Amino acid sequence: MSDHVATSKFEIPGVRAVREGARELTGYWWVLLVAGIAWVAVALVVLQFDQASVTTVGVLVGLMFLGVGIENIALASLDVPMRWVWALFGGVFLVSAVVSFANPTDTFAGLADMLGFLFLIVGVWWMARAFLERPVYPLWWTGLISGILMTGLAFWTSGQFFIHKAYLLLVLAGVWALIQGVTSIVRAFEIRALRDAL
Numbered sequence: 001m002s003d004h005v006a007t008s009k010f011e012i013p014g015v016r017a018v019r020e021g022a023r024e025l026t027g028y029w030w031v032l033l034v035a036g037i038a039w040v041a042v043a044l045v046v047l048q049f050d051q052a053s054v055t056t057v058g059v060l061v062g063l064m065f066l067g068v069g070i071e072n073i074a075l076a077s078l079d080v081p082m083r084w085v086w087a088l089f090g091g092v093f094l095v096s097a098v099v100s101f102a103n104p105t106d107t108f109a110g111l112a113d114m115l116g117f118l119f120l121i122v123g124v125w126w127m128a129r130a131f132l133e134r135p136v137y138p139l140w141w142t143g144l145i146s147g148i149l150m151t152g153l154a155f156w157t158s159g160q161f162f163i164h165k166a167y168l169l170l171v172l173a174g175v176w177a178l179i180q181g182v183t184s185i186v187r188a189f190e191i192r193a194l195r196d197a198l
Helices: 002-006 015-047 054-076 083-102 104-113 115-133 140-158 162-197
Strands: none
Touching: 015 054, 015 162, 054 083, 054 104, 054 162, 083 104, 083 115, 104 115, 104 162, 115 140, 115 162, 140 162
16 A cells, blocks of 8 residues: 555655755855845945936936846746746836936936836835745845835835935935845845755
């Protein structure tokens, strides 16, 4: 009777194969580390501007959209649950990058005008991503807190005048890049620790 149970069609795949697959996947932890360092560098550049040219700010915002778009598309290419969500947001960020590069001056003015809406979208995405990562990421709550703070900033920003929004765009773009960078660096080391445990 035990032979019949052992050859059942409901047999679970070998633990060793699963472990080797997970170890191979976590071998790319350094990609998140490099992305995090790049985000921190962008944050430092943006936050050092005193009276930056509008064109430069538009291009930097385009680069930030491009970076987060590529990162989300790369995550969507992995075999993760609900990867279509990663791909969808990656596509939205890539389209935003193309628009920013096409006309950086209008991008800056447009972003300053609709800064509240932009930060609302980012905040909602960070909260959604936190809940998607909850089963596998022990520090998922950091993404949730970041999303809640970004959503609060979205509502606060909506009530400001254009000139204040222009300066606020510089500061918040830098803060956004800094949060993204720190989060990516923390995730990279968590994945590295998981790889070492495997």
